[in-house]
Amino acid sequence: MLTALNANKQLFVLKREYVRDQLLELRKNEQFYCPQCQESVQLKIGQVMIPHFAHKKQSNCQQAFSEGETTIHLLGKHQLYEMFQKLQFKVQLEPYLPKLAQRPDILVEREQQQFAIEFQCSTISIPQMETRTIGYLQANIIPIWILKTPKHKHPYKDGVQQIKLSPFNQQFTTYIQKHAHIITFDPDTAVFLYFSYLMPIEGYRFIAHVQHLSMGNQQFPFLQVKEPTEVEFNIYWRLWKKARQQFLDKRLLISKKGVQDPFLRACYFMGNQVEKLPLFIGIPVSNKVNFSVFDAEWQMLWLMFLYEQGFDLSHISSDVIDGFRKRFPILFINEKAVETLQNYNEILKKLGVRQINSDFDEIALYQYLYAQFLAKG
Template sequence: MLVAMTEQQQLFHLTSKYPLDELQKLKKQQSFFCPQCKEQLLLKAGQIKIPHFAHQKNSECDSLFSEGESAAHLLGKQQLFHHFSNLQLRTVLEPYLPQLQQRPDLLLTFKNRQYAVEFQCSPIAKPSFQQRTSGYLHANITPIWILHTPDKFKGTGILKVSINHTNTQFIQQYKKQKFLITYDVKSKTFYYISNLIHLHKLQYFAVVKKLPLSQQRFPLLVPEKISKSQFHLLLKNYRKYREYYIHPRLLLSKKGVNDQFFRSIYELRLTMTDLPIFLGIPVCNTHAFNQFCIEWQVGFFHFMDYHALTPKTMNERAIPYFFKWSKLELTDERKAAVEHYLAILRHLNIEQLGENITEEQLFNVLYDELVAFGC
């Protein structure tokens, strides 16, 4: 913790303005107490971890959740507190909210609205994340979750990144633009991971940009939509990944003719080395399938061919039957992904697998669907 109550019943904030020698003297002269449980606290001011308060051993205070914090968490809270305070925002460090029994890292007030900033440096279980988020919203407080930047995100440009299930909780959305905000305490830099396009399992292509803390504003800046030139490069990398995925998929399959993907390829009279460019394309919500999109998109064409349908004659109400036929679990997100794929096929006027679609036609439709109108 970075906040304690003095004997004079005043809040004391452990910010970076206090030199270590001054804190060592203060430790001997002053007593500090927990603002929540009123128990006496220890002021820890050593050479390794940044100064912080801690409860006495065996304390049962609810605020113990904030102890055992990493140095990055303590330092990040200090840096963000100073920055937002310097922006002339009313910023409170570690306030206890008794009505919620929660203690956000920062509580900001902007245009008469409150924002709870949580700088997350450790994994948080989905139930806890949802409970804390819903608690803030119920109290009319807008939660802002900022993830501590993993080393794998410290780059710029179009990168292949891995986002685990815990970190997907922190993905935000603004005007249909989905992105992840992270902050690195060492470099005092925000990293924005945006324009996420799902590949396989936890893998995504993303545009990664960095923003120095000194240039951050409030409300937090949101990333710009990807340019056409960047999207060209992204699609080029995506096509390479498609080929990279197919080759080992062909070599390593142990199911043979029982492999649904290969059976669909065979029934559709396709070859693995010369697939139409509109098979295996990014669409909204394709992350819901976990597998690379070419698997279910080939299966979708197999379903239509088996039932003598085309993208034009395929009725959206038949989509649940595709899932049953393919033995895939039906979810709202998966259904939405198939609907979006069907809309793209219709936009391209595709009636059969042999349609001659150019790279430029595909690019223009995908850019409009995924970027210009948001996804």
């Protein structure tokens, strides 16, 4: 903890300007208490860790169970708190919210709206994030989760590029006007790193617009990201086509199921070579991962299913989609997959595609995806 109550029950903040001798004097002459449970807490002044307050052993306080913060987390909270002070917002560090029994890292107030800033350096489960997020929203507090910038073998450069995001990192995705973004912060460099306009490729791989922003240039609210230009989208387009072709070229080689592989069987059944599938198979329909396989796989299986059942794209009922789900239940990760499937049908109809061997205009596909990519919602 970086905050505690003094003997007069006034909130005391361990600011970074305190020198070691001042802190030693405080520890000698002052008594501090947890704002949540009112138990006595210790002022820790080590050689490695940032000075902080900690409960004594065997404490029953809920806050005590969340202690053991890393130096980087304490430093990040300090920096973010100071940043909001410089931006002249009403800001509180580690305030205890009794109605929620929660302590956000930072609470910011802007135009009578409160924001809970959570700087996450350690692993947290989706249910935990959801519970805390729901608690804030029910109290009319907007939660903002900031992920510690993930380590990478090579420093990220600004611009459009292919990146990898672990399932843990993906938990921090925020959707602004239906576009996916992740904001991260690195206390070591005092720099924010934005992964914006995320386009899923497969598994951990995404195409994203990467942008660094120094703390001194940060504003609030966050995520004021400019939409990609057509030149930048053209990079998305080329990276996506390259990743799609690489997947198809390797797909036949990596399959261990042989003719039992549903995707390969669909290609053989429809008379198509895996590496030469038309470009409308593998379209990035959603910015969320809603299917358990690469886009080309579920789209190929869908077109095969329609062909087997004697349907074309002019009339697709909910019963047809339900039949597909029963045939391939393992493909569907969540309910959003159905919406993605419906959107895919709409794209094919706009392209004039009625079956797998239909002629289509690649320029029209490019223009349609570009328009959808910039859509505001």
